[in-house]
Amino acid sequence: MKRARCVAITLLLLLQGAHAHAQEKILIPMDLSQTDHLKAYGIAYMALSRGLEIDWLLNFRGGSFMLDAHDFVATECLVRGVAFIRESAAASASVYAEVQREDNNMDVVRLEKAPRxxxxxxxxxxxxxxxxxxxxxxxxxxxxxxxxxxxxxxxxxxxxxxxxxxxxxxxxxxxxxxxxxxxxxxxxxxxxxxxxxxxxxxxxxxxxxxxxxxxxxxxxxxxxxxxxxxxxxxxxxxxxxxxxxxxxxxxxxxxxxxxxxxxxxxxxxxxxxxxxxxxxxxxxxxxxxxxxxxxxxxxxxNPETDYFTLFEFSAKFDPVPTMLTQNHVNVIKGFxxxxxxxxxxxxxxxxxxxxxxxxxxxxxxxxxxxxxxxxxxxxxxxxxxxxxxxxxxxTDLSLHKNSPGYRLILNNILFPAARKKQQKT
Amino acid sequence: MMGKIHVARGDTAKAEGCFKTVVAAPDALPDERDEAVFRLAEIDYFAGRFDSALQKLGGIAVNLKADYANDALRLGAFLQENAGTVPEALKQFGAAEFLARQEKNTEAVPVLLSVIQSYPQAPLVDDALMMVGTLQASAGLFREAAASYERLLAEFKESSIELDRAEFNLAEVYQYGTHEPAKAQATYERLLADHPKSILAGRARQRIRQLRGESL
Structure with missing residues (x-):
């Protein structure tokens, strides 16, 4: 009897452990700490292609990506040189709470499938x-x-x-x-x-x-x-x-x-x-x-003075233009x-x-x-x-891994992957 | 050039003569003179004359723009770290390195293993293991080389600055020596996970791609 109870407690602990692991997340920051912004989109695309869902955290650290922690995603980030952070369940919950606070111009958009x-x-x-x-x-x-x-x-x-x-x-x-x-x-x-x-x-x-x-x-x-x-x-x-x-x-x-x-x-x-x-x-x-x-x-x-400026939109009310303008800077050199x-x-x-x-x-x-x-x-x-x-x-893009101008192109690639939600306006 | 050949033949006296000629030559370029001084410092080190070696290296390292400044700083730091605490171990290490310079790898390895066994607390033990692994791999002793690198990674994971290099070398042994691509890939991946900012990270990424059959 005592042994059976021990087994039950062990199983419970294991299940709790498994649950906690399932809640662990990978955060791909897209602010200035990102080592390769362009390949980060490829990671998101790869994860979608493998059936994972991704949360695009609009306006959070430059429009970061959050997804369930799978070892293959972490490995692929390492191989492609994309910076990522393993977040505990508590830490990721805290990120979501911050993003969804009413007084923050941030929101979460769920990306569901890799666009063709x-x-x-x-x-x-x-x-x-x-x-x-x-x-x-x-x-x-x-x-x-x-x-x-x-x-x-x-x-x-x-x-x-x-x-x-x-x-x-x-x-x-x-x-x-x-x-x-x-x-x-x-x-x-x-x-x-x-x-x-x-x-x-x-x-x-x-x-x-x-x-x-x-x-x-x-x-x-x-x-x-x-x-x-x-x-x-x-x-x-x-x-x-x-x-x-x-x-x-x-x-x-x-x-x-x-x-x-x-x-x-x-x-x-x-x-x-x-x-x-x-x-x-x-x-x-x-x-x-x-x-x-x-x-x-x-x-x-004059290339020295040729810049354009991204507009800021309300992430919660205008998610589409917000997605399209995600970037780690808002003033970008012209071309x-x-x-x-x-x-x-x-x-x-x-x-x-x-x-x-x-x-x-x-x-x-x-x-x-x-x-x-x-x-x-x-x-x-x-x-x-x-x-x-x-x-x-x-152009050799390995020399422009953090190009804000190229990021705008890639925002458009992921945009069709977003789950459509009811417009608030 | 001739000096280096004499070193490779084990004739340090002739080598010294060549290098001193370069140092004294009025038309020698600064980089050529620096290299000659560096080689003379190495000969001192091989012979256990650490103070003399350090003095020569200090002269090169003051000019940080010099081609040989990095080499001088690295060897100087190694000598300073070990000469005061384990001079005998350093002397044997230097002798082993001199043997290796003469391509006498099978003679150098036992000397280094002896240093590792006799001075397990010496700061140079991780360097010795690293050199053992490299010499074993050069001699085609891939299993032994892998064991040496694994030992370095296991015993010095908190202290050695050679870990990324050891992981890379280990992965190369698996890739090209023992022909175990899965282990090689896993080791390159471990390098990226453990040392994402390593100077070897880019090459590790390329190797992983290569092992996965990708053309990037």
Whole structure:
């Protein structure tokens, strides 16, 4: 009898021990103590892929992650060089209590499943031409590449998240004509795109690109998440607005543009911008007046003073913009692109501005809803290469492990993993 | 260069002659002169002339920008730590290191084991175990090398500054010597857990990736 009681007490203690262990947590801090912010997102993605749930602690130590303590997670953090802290049940409870206090601008968002990620890139693209694929590769987040035939063939439905980077949806081949018309790479690219258009039943590349843009818009409307950078932002909206207008000059599609194309633009079709004026000069390296500052004024930008500022949102009432702006700093060094930023006066009222270049009309980062889905636009080409140019070497992200600019890209990757909760406003 | 060859042949007299020539040469570069002085200090150390060695090392270490400043500081600290407390053990250790410099590893190991056995409280015991492990691994005695590193890790886990290096070397023995990839990976992981800020952490991460068959 005595022995049986001993066994029962031992079992009870063991069970209590097991319970306590189950409550132990791993905290991945995302403040300045983090050794590799970018790979920390990869750890979160890996854990989600392995079926774990993660709590994203908005505004707590730079937007930290908390998850159940599993040895494989700790090991992976060690292997990838990501700083983490094992928190006891009591310590983690204390963190949660702090985050959920009413008088703190913090909140917990539960991440539930790893988003299926697709990147819209042409065949044979160079990874260093795209900051997002650089970030995904560095963070070790898996993604698939899609191009026009897959998009038009309905493949988007297989993905939660689509990324567009510096593509030209207007069909003007990036407006590189004035500078690179004689370059072999440009001519090869034009030939490839024309062949692709013909193969898919379009007479013009511009018509193909508009169809692709409309398909992507429908994907977003049906609940997809889209993230666009650089010229994939303004050209995407221009392509949607120009559904019934030919804006391309003869060197791009073989015939002159509609003389009144500006009047034919339908801004109700666009995601983020309205009232913009499309650039009429086919030789100017600019698509419209959305880009701020315009591409031909980039030379006067001073990298030493080029910074943009993230807005702060209410974590408890506006969790989505809060997620998208999680960072360990709120002032971030600027970077150029064919589309560097967005003119504030041309942004629709329904769109949330996430970051701007203070003292100017330039918005760097914005987010909006479209149908049942959402989109985010981020101006510029490479957050760690101020003036990326054709042929430049790739950015080595192991030298920028704590890049705040790249963090914004990766916030978007995890955002679709969040459990949807009822809006308080 | 010739001086180092003479050391490797065990002829310290000829080696000293070479190094002194460099020190006296008016056109010798500062780094060349520093290296020659350092090698002369090493010869003093091998011969048990610790005061003379320390004097030479001090001359190099005053210029922290010198290429040999770190080596001089490290050897100087080692001599200072042991010369006052266990000079005989240090003398034997120096003799073993001289043997090792001549590639006489199988002769050096028993000397070091003797030091470890005779002076178990000496500050240099962890260094001796480290050197034993390294020499055993060089001689292809991987089981023995692993045992030496394990012993170092077990007996000096609170005191030695060689622990990260010992863990890394142990993992290498498992990876390349005994061909036990699982143990190697576990040991690299232990290094990362125990010494996340070690200078060897980056290499340990690469090795783990390699063992997992990843291409990163």
């Amino acid at each position: 990620v697709a990147v819209y890139v042409p065949p044979g693209f160079q990874p260093w031409d795209d900051a997002v694929t650089l970030a995904l590769d560095y963070a070790e987040i898996k993604y698939d590449k899609l191009w026009d035939d897959e998009v038009l063939g309905g493949k988007l439905a297989d993905y939660d998240w689509l990324h567009l980077h510096h593509e030209d949806f207007t069909g003007q081949y990036g407006k590189f004509y004035a500078s690179f018309a004689g370059a072999a790479w440009y001519q090869a690219q034009v030939a490839q795109l024309e062949q692709e258009a013909r193969k898919l039943g379009f007479k013009k590349v511009s018509e193909l690109k508009k169809a692709v843009a409309r398909t992507i818009a429908r994907y977003i409307g049906a609940g997809g998440f889209m993230f666009g950078m650089c010229s994939a932002t303004d050209t995407f909206d221009i392509a949607l607005a120009a559904e019934h207008a030919d804006i391309c000059d003869a060197m791009y599609d073989g015939d002159p543009p509609d003389p009144d194309f500006q009047q034919k633009l339908d801004y109700s079709k666009t995601l983020a911008f309205t009232g913009f004026t499309v650039e009429k000069n086919p030789l100017r390296y600019e698509y419209s007046d959305i880009d701020e500052p315009p591409s031909d004024m980039l030379g006067i930008q 150029m692109g064919q589309t560097t930023g967005f003119r504030k006066s041309l942004i629709k009222a329904s769109v949330t501005i996430l970051a701007e270049k203070q003292g100017t009309d330039g918005v760097k980062y914005l987010h909006g809803n479209y149908g049942r889905g959402t989109f985010t636009y981020y101006g510029g080409h490479d957050p760690e290469d101020y003036q990326h140019a054709v042929g430049n070497p790739p």
